[in-house]
Amino acid sequence: MPLIKPDDGYLTLFNLFETATTEGQDRVVDEMKKIVDNATYPGWISSTVHAGVDTPGTLNFIQWRDLAALEARYAGEKFKTKTVPLFNQLATSARLLKTELEFTQHHPDLGDSIEVSPKRDDYTVFVLLNVEPENQKELLDTLAKPDEWLKTVPGYRSHTYFRGIDGTFIANYAQWDSKELYDAFHTLPEEQRPADVREGRLRARNLATGRFANSFRAVHTRSAEL
Known part of the structure; x- marks a missing residue:
């Protein structure tokens, strides 16, 4: 099973795809x-497919041994001539976001x-x-740190x-009990948040040049036999 460690x-x-309809999302x-069920690529570790909840779309959470292994997959003829055109046809937008883990925190109940x-x-x-590349580190320093209040x-x-290894973004992958509890947190008035949290959120808004968000449920996963 895939783990974040x-x-x-x-x-x-x-792999972040947007679709116009839930039917498109299902496709x-x-x-x-x-693809996940037939993955045998050298250096591939795991893939977990997520289906959009609030807005149609999909998110594939994929772990690779290193960048070289991923680039070898991208260089393959099947990927370039079949996989890419297929998903460009099915989705209204497609983003393949290469990242490295910078910070993680979880509730003690998760083990x-x-x-x-x-x-x-x-x-x-x-x-x-x-984010602009020159501000990526500051944005990470602002957000990617322990938060006991959370x-x-x-x-x-x-x-x-x-x-983002190209320097132009950071991503937050977060797990919650339910939509209702996340929405209550997301819409919590600023004055009800700790002062240091408010300061960080304000600084992040000033540093970020754009924001995308959606909610998902994991629907399928497979890992390589290591």
Whole structure:
């Protein structure tokens, strides 16, 4: 089962697709499942397909041994001539986000690590923040740090910050008990948040040049036999 662990050293790839309808989302999910179930690529560790909840779309959480292994996959003729055109046809937008894990935190009830699996009932929130390369480190320093208050928020399970290796974004992959509890946290008035949290959020808004967010449920996963 895929785990989020800060010491594994994996490259994490987020394949983020948007679709116009839930029917389109289902088609993308079906095609992703086929690829995941037949994956035998050198250096591939795991893939977990997520289906959009609040907005149609999909998120594939993929772990690779390193960037070289991923680039070898991208260089393959089948990927270039069949896989890419297929998903460009099915999705209204496609982003292949290469990242490295920078920080992770989870509620003590989860144990030693964070599991990414359709066997769980996580309400998963994925937030993508665009940033100028010269400001990426400051944005990470602002957000990717321990937050003890968050552990006390009803419904919180985990959150992990990933650094875009091209320097233009950071991503937050977060797990919550339910949509209702996440929405209550997301819409909490600023004055009800700790002062240091408010300051960090304000600084992040000034540094980020764009924001994308959607919620997902993991629906399919497979890991390589290591």
